[in-house]
Amino acid sequence: MEVDGKTKVCALLGDPVEHTLSPLLHNSFGESEKVNVVYTAFNVKKEGLEAALKGAFALGIRGFNVTVPHKESVIPFLSGMDPLAERIGAVNTLALTDKGYKGYNTDATGFMRSALGFEDEIRDREVIMIGAGGAANAVLCGLYELGAKRVYILNRSAAKAEAKFGSDKRNVILPLEGFRDIPDNKYFCAQCTSVGLSPNDEAAPIEDKDFYKMIGSAIDIIYKPEETRFMRMVREKGGRAENGLPMLLFQAVESFRIYHGVTVGEEGIKEAKDRLYRKVYGNGKNST
Ligand code: ATR
Secondary structure, three states, X not given: OOOOOOOEEEEEEEOOOOOOOXXXXXXXXXXXXXXXXXXXXEEOOHHHHHHHHHHHHHHOOOEEEEOOOOOXXXXXXXXXXXXXXHHHOOOOEEEEOOOOEEEEOOHHHHHHHHOHHHHHHHOOOEEEEXXXXXXXXXXXXXXXXXXXXXXXXXXXXXXXXXXXXXXXXXEEEEEHHHHHHOOOOOEEEEEOOOOOOOOOOOOOOOOOHHHHHOEEEEEEOXXXXXXXXXXXXXXXXXXXEEOOHHHHHHHHHHHHHHHHXXXXXXXXXXXXXXXHHHHHHOOOOOOO
């Protein structure tokens, strides 16, 4: 793509940002959809965030993705919030408006799209979510948007999960070992903790094999390693499991649509996905 006087700029804001995959995705979408944009990454410290946004607005920077540690702390500096982002309480996407930046959260949409192959196991069903950190907010929203009837939330600190999610009576909050109190059945499970993330590959949030007998299908939001220990344990008991790379891909597709008003087509998604898998796993494998 040729950079010229009409090229728009989008970027990631975070600290750190060095290992981000967002430029790969957004620049690939720009090429495939013929949108004249470059996407880069800015390392911005907490104390510089407000000034960064003011400067970005003056420069007309089209949009941002926001990552750790700014997903919540950026909210006071925004000119508006999308209702879904408001419900989640965190943003990962900012779009330029004539008043400032409006905040969106595309993680829930990304999760929902990555979970389409599991819809029958989620809609009108009880499901399980492990974790209550930042990622869990968006996944929980996504599970209810997909029609889950009840979510059993298992977390190491049940008190923390209760404080965050206890006010919604559809949620049942339990400590990790509390899975034994869940009625015997086969469930869809979303794994939202950081346990098992490379290089700590040999860890799973729950080690007890009895738990995995209850899991018919699962998404682990971790994507490195390609098969986490959690996914392996689900598969060993006959369940279906996918990792979090499709969620990453689809949250970017949704951010791109918000920035540019352009929906990435199937070809563009395939191209970006191939590049992503090659970059992350060192091959062109396309497992979704
Ligand atoms: P965030 O910044 O998103 O909150 P985090 O602090 O890494 O991320 O925690 C994400 C999730 O992983 C939380 O559910 C956390 O459990 P707690 O709420 O009890 O802290 C979970 N988690 C992190 N390390 C864990 C571990 N060793 N065992 C079990 N759960 C763990």
